[in-house]
Amino acid sequence: QQQVKQSPQSLIVQKGGISIINCAYENTAFDYFPWYQQFPGKGPALLIAIRPDVSEKKEGRFTISFNKSAKQFSLHIMDSQPGDSATYFCAGGSGQNFVFGPGTRLSVLP
Amino acid sequence: DGGITQSPKYLFRKEGQNVTLSCEQNLNHDAMYWYRQDPGQGLRLIYYSQIVNDFQKGDIAEGYSVSREKKESFPLTVTSAQKNPTAFYLCACTGLTEQFFGPGTRLTVL
Numbered sequence: 001q002q003q004v005k006q007s008p009q010s011l012i013v014q015k016g017g018i019s020i021i022n023c024a025y026e027n028t029a030f031d032y033f034p035w036y037q038q039f040p041g042k043g044p045a046l047l048i049a050i051r052p053d054v055s056e057k058k059e060g061r062f063t064i065s066f067n068k069s070a071k072q073f074s075l076h077i078m079d080s081q082p083g084d085s086a087t088y089f090c091a092g093g094s095g096q097n098f099v100f101g102p103g104t105r106l107s108v109l110p
Numbered sequence: 111d112g113g114i115t116q117s118p119k120y121l122f123r124k125e126g127q128n129v130t131l132s133c134e135q136n137l138n139h140d141a142m143y144w145y146r147q148d149p150g151q152g153l154r155l156i157y158y159s160q161i162v163n164d165f166q167k168g169d170i171a172e173g174y175s176v177s178r179e180k181k182e183s184f185p186l187t188v189t190s191a192q193k194n195p196t197a198f199y200l201c202a203c204t205g206l207t208e209q210f211f212g213p214g215t216r217l218t219v220l
Contacts, residue, residue: 032207043200043211044153089152096141096160096204102152
């Protein structure tokens with residue numbers, strides 16, 4: 001199974017700062033790239049997603065940047081808030097098959 | 111109220127016992143999945159089913175079994191053959207593209 005790599009493993013950001021999480025994939029058959037947010041003891045919730053025909057997608061404070069040639073995509077959280085403190089997973093999907101990154105634990109300090 | 115539910119939220123098992131985790135969805139999605147999540151780690155696929163009465167092994171199927179008798183239900187049995195079953199178990203379902211997760215079941219072996 002081809003991997004999705006994710007970095008950093010953990011991230012600490014001051015309130016109001018920008019959080020950036022990076023992912024890289026291998027499988028060029030992936031046509032859907034979601035990001036999930038997971039709070040402790042809860043299931044992951046879909047945050048934002050992008051398809052490879054688009055280079056950027058923005059929803060509120062959350063932006064995905066996608067570089068198809070480099071097979072990389074990233075999540076940017078603008079004006080990070082303490083409530084954003086969670087674990088974030090990227091994934092690559094093809095049809096009904098998904099491969100998840102290992103996750104990034106984000107802590108936003110007040 | 112559409113969604114995916116899991117029960118119980120917490121489950122304790124004695125060594126040597128089989129236990130069954132419930133997963134139900136009313137989203138009318140064909141594909142359903144079971145993942146295992148260990149502390150600080152990503153999601154590992156146990157089993158998935160793309161249609162009723164059919165399912166396939168994921169990356170870590172040993173010691174687990176599933177059934178898919180109804181479209182809305184995909185129970186997971188953790189058998190005594192699973193040597194290290196203490197973990198957080200997540201059920202998910204997929205429609206056309208997006209994967210939705212349940213709230214999870216935390217299984218602890220005593």
